[in-house]
Amino acid sequence: MPRPRSRIGFLGPHATFTEQALRTLPESEDAELVPLPGNPPVLRAVREGGVDAGCVPIENSVEGAVPPVLDGLVEEPPLVIVREAVIPVRFVLLGRAGTTLAGIRSVASHGHGIAQTRGWIAAHLPEAEVRVATSTSEGAAQVARGEADAAVSSPLAAEQHGLEVLADDIADNPGAVTRFVLVTRPGTPPPPTGHDRTTLALTTENRPGSLLGLLTELAVRGIDLTRIESRPIKDRHADYWFHLDCSGHVADPAMGEALAALHRRCDRVRFLGSYPRAVGAPEPVEGVGAPAVPLHGADAAAYRAAAEWLAGVRNGEWT
Amino acid sequence: MPRPRSRIGFLGPHATFTEQALRTLPESEDAELVPLPGNPPVLRAVREGGVDAGCVPIENSVEGAVPPVLDGLVEEPPLVIVREAVIPVRFVLLGRAGTTLAGIRSVASHGHGIAQTRGWIAAHLPEAEVRVATSTSEGAAQVARGEADAAVSSPLAAEQHGLEVLADDIADNPGAVTRFVLVTRPGTPPPPTGHDRTTLALTTENRPGSLLGLLTELAVRGIDLTRIESRPIKDRHADYWFHLDCSGHVADPAMGEALAALHRRCDRVRFLGSYPRAVGAPEPVEGVGAPAVPLHGADAAAYRAAAEWLAGVRNGEWT
Amino acid sequence: MPRPRSRIGFLGPHATFTEQALRTLPESEDAELVPLPGNPPVLRAVREGGVDAGCVPIENSVEGAVPPVLDGLVEEPPLVIVREAVIPVRFVLLGRAGTTLAGIRSVASHGHGIAQTRGWIAAHLPEAEVRVATSTSEGAAQVARGEADAAVSSPLAAEQHGLEVLADDIADNPGAVTRFVLVTRPGTPPPPTGHDRTTLALTTENRPGSLLGLLTELAVRGIDLTRIESRPIKDRHADYWFHLDCSGHVADPAMGEALAALHRRCDRVRFLGSYPRAVGAPEPVEGVGAPAVPLHGADAAAYRAAAEWLAGVRNGEWT
Amino acid sequence: MPRPRSRIGFLGPHATFTEQALRTLPESEDAELVPLPGNPPVLRAVREGGVDAGCVPIENSVEGAVPPVLDGLVEEPPLVIVREAVIPVRFVLLGRAGTTLAGIRSVASHGHGIAQTRGWIAAHLPEAEVRVATSTSEGAAQVARGEADAAVSSPLAAEQHGLEVLADDIADNPGAVTRFVLVTRPGTPPPPTGHDRTTLALTTENRPGSLLGLLTELAVRGIDLTRIESRPIKDRHADYWFHLDCSGHVADPAMGEALAALHRRCDRVRFLGSYPRAVGAPEPVEGVGAPAVPLHGADAAAYRAAAEWLAGVRNGEWT
DSSP: OOOOOOEEEEESSTTOHHHHHHTTSGGGTTSEEEEESSHHHHHHHHHHTSSSEEEEEEEETTTEEOHHHHHHHTSSSOOEEEEEEEEEOOOEEEEOTTOOGGGOOEEEEOHHHHHHTHHHHHHHOTTOEEEEOSSHHHHHHHHHTTSOSEEEEOHHHHHHHTOEEEESOOOSSTTOEEEEEEEESSOSOOOOOSSEEEEEEEEOTTSSOOHHHHHHHHHTTTOOEEEEEEEEOTTSTTOEEEEEEEESOTTSHHHHHHHHHHHHHSSEEEEEEEEEOOTTSOOOOGGGTOOSSOOTTOSHHHHHHHHHHHHHHHHTOOO | OOOOOOEEEEESSTTOHHHHHHTTSGGGTTSEEEEESSHHHHHHHHHHTSSSEEEEEEEETTTEEOHHHHHHHTSSSOOEEEEEEEEEOOOEEEEOTTOOGGGOOEEEEOHHHHHHTHHHHHHHOTTOEEEEOSSHHHHHHHHHTTSOSEEEEOHHHHHHHTOEEEESOOOSSTTOEEEEEEEESSOSOOOOOSSEEEEEEEEOTTSSOOHHHHHHHHHTTTOOEEEEEEEEETTEEEEEEEEEEEESOTTSHHHHHHHHHHHHHSSEEEEEEEEEOOTTSOOOOGGGTOOSSOOTTOSHHHHHHHHHHHHHHHHTOOO | OOOOOOEEEEESSTTOHHHHHHTTSGGGTTSEEEEESSHHHHHHHHHHTSSSEEEEEEEETTTEEOHHHHHHHTSSSOOEEEEEEEEEOOOEEEEOTTOOGGGOOEEEEOHHHHHHTHHHHHHHOTTOEEEEOSSHHHHHHHHHTTSSSEEEEOHHHHHHHTOEEEESOOOSSTTOEEEEEEEESSOSOOOOOSSEEEEEEEEOTTSSOOHHHHHHHHHTTTOOEEEEEEEEOTTSTTOEEEEEEEESOTTSHHHHHHHHHHHHHSSEEEEEEEEEOOTTSOOOOGGGTOOSSOOTTOSHHHHHHHHHHHHHHHHTOOO | OOOOOOEEEEESSTTOHHHHHHTTSGGGTTSEEEEESSHHHHHHHHHHTSSSEEEEEEEETTTEEOHHHHHHHTSSSOOEEEEEEEEEOOOEEEEOTTOOGGGOOEEEEOHHHHHHTHHHHHHHOTTOEEEEOSSHHHHHHHHHTTSOSEEEEOHHHHHHHTOEEEESOOOSSTTOEEEEEEEESSOSOOOOOSSEEEEEEEEOTTOSOOHHHHHHHHHTTTOOEEEEEEEEETTEEEEEEEEEEEESOTTSHHHHHHHHHHHHHSSEEEEEEEEEOOTTSOOOOGGGTOOSSOOTTOSHHHHHHHHHHHHHHHHTOOO
C-alpha cells in the first residue's frame, strides 16, 4: 500500500505568492497542495490535522512582519516552523483582454498587494475603487468573473485566470522580498545544517527580569538576533510577546542552553522552530546583536569539553 | 490683528477615529481641523507647512504598530511628537435606513476597521464584498452616496453621514485601544511633567555595537522601554530601524546623557519627541526593561551633584 | 585492622592561630595534627601526600587576602578547599615571667601579627627591635628560649610555651577575624548544604572576552560574589589570576552551568572547591554582585524543568 | 626672592627602592627629598603639609598591591596621584667587609624584601634569624651599625652604608618590577597626554547595584581596567573598597561621564588621580576589560558632537 501523499495548506486560490513560495520547497514535490481561504485558516488546518503542513508569509522587506501570522503562531496548540523560503515580490496589474487603464473603475487585491502598490495606484488609477480580496489570486479571479476591472497580482495569476498584464513591475519598492515559512505540528526539528535559524516568542509579564536580561542570555552564548519585535498580547494591556529570530539550531549546545535559560526566566517561551536559513534571507548583522568578533568558546566542541571537565570536577575524577 | 488659528491635519473626512482622538487634545480647541486623505499626506502636510501639526495613529493594542506611520516618522525633514492620546476603539456597522444584514452585498472601511472586525464579518456577512476605503469615515460616506451597502466605522460617523447603526460593538477584540500622536516640525519640546515618554528611532548598520549595547545605554541610566520594534529600512536589505518608546524626557539629565550616548554609538538617531504620557497609555513594565527596583542615582538631583563633584575634581577645587 | 588516622598539616609549632582554627573543624577530631614550618610547606605536603589535608589562612578582615596562599593554591597539581573556619583574632603580648614593657628590646611574631599590632608596638615599644618569626607561636618559642624578649601571639601560646601575658587585646583593629581553609587533593566535593561557597581562579590572557563578560556569566545565573582580587601571574607581566569567592556549590545546576561557561571562555579556570560557608564568614552582599532581588529561575527546580522542556523540544515530544 | 624648593617625602633612610624610583621623576630634580620612617608617615606628612608630595610603592609584579598604601590612600583628607614610575627590583645581600655566608646569623630587611627573597634565604641562610626593618635601607643601616649580620637591600644601599655585596640578584622572581606613585593634596590634575591612567576607589555598601553594574558604567564608555582589587573596609565586616586602575584621564569626556555615573551609583567614590602611564607600566589588556575592538563613539570628538546635537534637540534648534 503506497504511503499517502502529504497535504500542505496555503492561501488560495492557486497562483498566489504563497503557492509560488511553497513550490520552491522540496516538501511540495509529492504533496497535495490545498488552497485555503486565509492565513489563519491555514494555521488552523495544521493545528486540527486537516493538513500536514501549511505555508504562510511571515515577513516582508517593505512592510515588516505579518501581524496575523505572528499572532497565530503563538496560539495553542503549538506549531513549529520547519523550513523557510524567501522570494522576490513582483506585482503586475491584470485585466480582461482589451481593458485600458482609463477604463478601470475598480481594482481588487490582497491587503499586502494594495499596500505595496499604493503609490502606483494613486498615480495611475486615482479614481478607481480599491477592494480587498482574500488573496492576490482571488483578486484576479474576481476580475475573471467580471466583479472587478483589474487586479494587483502575481504574474502567475494572469495565466491561471486567463487575464492580460496591463502594467508590469508596479510595486512602489521594486526590490521587495517576502519570507514564507512552512509550519507543522511539533516533531523532531530538521537536522542542523550549520546555517540555521531559530524562531522564538517570549513573554515576561511582571517578573523581575528585563528584556535586557533576556537578550544577555543570548549574547553571552554568542547567539545573534536577526529580528526582534514586540506584539501586544490580546486582552492584556501593556503586556507583550517578544518575537525573535536568532542564529543557530536548538540542537546546538549554545542554543539549547540559551533556550533553557529563557525557559527559566520568562513567563512563557514558545519554541517556534529551528530550520535551515534560506538563500537570500536576512543574515545576522552586527547591529542586531552579533558581537564584533566571534565569541570565544561558543562552538559545540567547547561545550563538550566544558561538560566533561565539569563532570570530572563534580565526581572528583581529576588530578 | 488676532493671531491666526493654528491648523491641524488629520485623516479625513470628519468623524474618523483620528478626529475623535484629536478632539480630546487641548491643541485642537481653537485650531482649524483639516481633513486630509491619508496618514502619509498628514505627515507630508506638516513637513511642507500646509498645516502646523498633524494627528496620526501610531499603535493599536490589537494590531500593534501602524507601519506607514512609523516609516513616515523617520523620513526627512524631521518631525517630532508633542502629545499623545489613547482612545478606546468601538466599531459599529452602519447602513442606510431600512438596510438589513441579509441585504448587504458590500462593506467598506479602512484597512484597520476591516482587520479588527474580520471575525464578525466572516460570521455575519460571509458573502459580502469587502472594500478598502481611505478611512472609516470615508467608508461611511460611500454608503451615504450609495456606493456601498454598509460601513465599519465609528459611532460618530453615523451622525455625520446620516446613517443607521445596524450592529454595535462588532470588534473581534472588544477592549482595543489606539494610541494617536500629534506631530509638528521640530521646536522646543513640551516641558517635562515627571510622567513623560520619549520616542526614538535608531539604526546601527555595520558598526560594531549591538542592540544589546544600545539597550544597556538606557538601562544603566534607569530608563525603561515601553515598546521596541525593528522595521526594515527600505531598499537596504537586512538593515533595520529600531523604534523605541522610553520613559522620561529629553530635558531629564538621565535621558539627555542616554541620547548623547546613542548619538555617539549609532549610525543614526532620530529624536521623535518627548511628551506627557496619556492616561491609559502603556506604562513602563518590568518585562520590557524596568529594573526590579528603581536604579539608585538616576534622578536629576543625583546628576546635578555628580556634575558638581566632577567639576571640582577637574579643576582641583576639592579638599 | 583499624583505619589509619588522617594526617592534617598546619603552620606550627603548636598554639598558632591556624591550629586554633583547625581544632574547630570536625575533620581534626581523630586526626593527627602535623606542625609544618610555613603555609607553602603545608600546601606542598598536601600535594606530595605527606599529609591528607592542610589548614591555611586565606583572608583577614583587616589585611585582606594572604598572597602566598592565593598564589600557592593555583600552582600544580590541583588542590581543593573542602571546609572553612572563621575565627576572631586576639593578639596578646607574651613574655617570660617578670618581664616589664620598659625592659623589652626585641619583639618576635609572624608578619601578620606584626602588621596587625603595628600601632600598639609603635606606641608602647617604640625602641624595640621587631623580628619576623615563621609563626606567632614560633615567636613565643623564641621568647621561651630567651632569643627574644616578647612575642605577639595567641593567648593559647602563653600556656603552650609557659609565658605570661604582658598585655592583652593589642590588635590595632579589635574586631578582626581570619578565614582559614582546609585543603585536600581533588576528590568528590562535600555535599551541598544550601549555604555553600565556591572558590575559583581564572585567567583570560589575550582572549577577547573581558572580566565584565566573565562576571556576567555568574550574574545571569544568579550567583553572587563575596570576594574578587587580581593577582599578577608570576613571570607574565600584566597578566593576572582573578580570584573569586562565589555563593553556591558546584553540584547546583546554576553553578555547574556557570563553571562550564567560564571553562569555555577563560584561558584557565581553577576550581578551588565548594564547601559549606562558616558561621561568621563573609556573606554575599549586594555591593559585590548580588541582584537586588533573587533572580527568577535560578533554583535547581527551574533548571530541571527547563532541561526537561528542552529535551522534549529537541526530540519533538511535546504537543 | 626665589621660590622655595618643594619637599617630597619618601620611605627612608636614603638608598631605598622608593628613593631610587623617586629620582627617576622630573619632580625630584629641584626638590628636597625628605626621608620618613614608613609609607603611612609619608602619606600623613603629605596630608598634614609637612611635605608637598610623597612617593610610595603601590603595586609589585610579584606580590601584588601594597595593602597599607591602598588603605592609606582612601583615608581622609583626600590625596591624589600625579605621577607613576615603574622600576625593576634587584635585591642584593649586603654585609660588612669580610662577612661570609656561613657566618651570617641575622638578616634584616623590609617585609617586601624578605617576602621576595624567602626562597633564596631558606636555601642559603636556613639558620639565620630574619628581622623586619622599616625599609631595606634601614636594614642595611643596621648592618653598618653592627646590629645585624646581613641585609637584603638595593645595590644603592651598599654604597650608601659602606657595605659589600655578598650575593647579587637574589630575588626569587628575577623579573619583578614595582610601581611607585607620587601623591599630593588635591589640585588640578596633570594635563592629559593621551596615554593616561586614572585610579579610583569605590564602595557600594548596601545599595542595590552590583559591582557588575559599576564595571558596566566603565565598559559602555570604552574604559579599560588595568587592576581591580577588593580590600576590606576596616571595622565594617563584609564591606569592601574596590580599588580600580583604568585607562584614560578625568579630563576626557568618556572618563568624566563615567566618574559622574559612579558618583551617582556608589556610596563613596574616591578619585585618586589621573596621570601619565609610565613606560613599562601595566597596559590595559583585553582580559581585564578592554573590548576586542575599540568602542565606537568613545573619543572626545564624538562626545562633543553628541553634546551639540543634544543641545539642539533640547532647545528645538534643528531642522
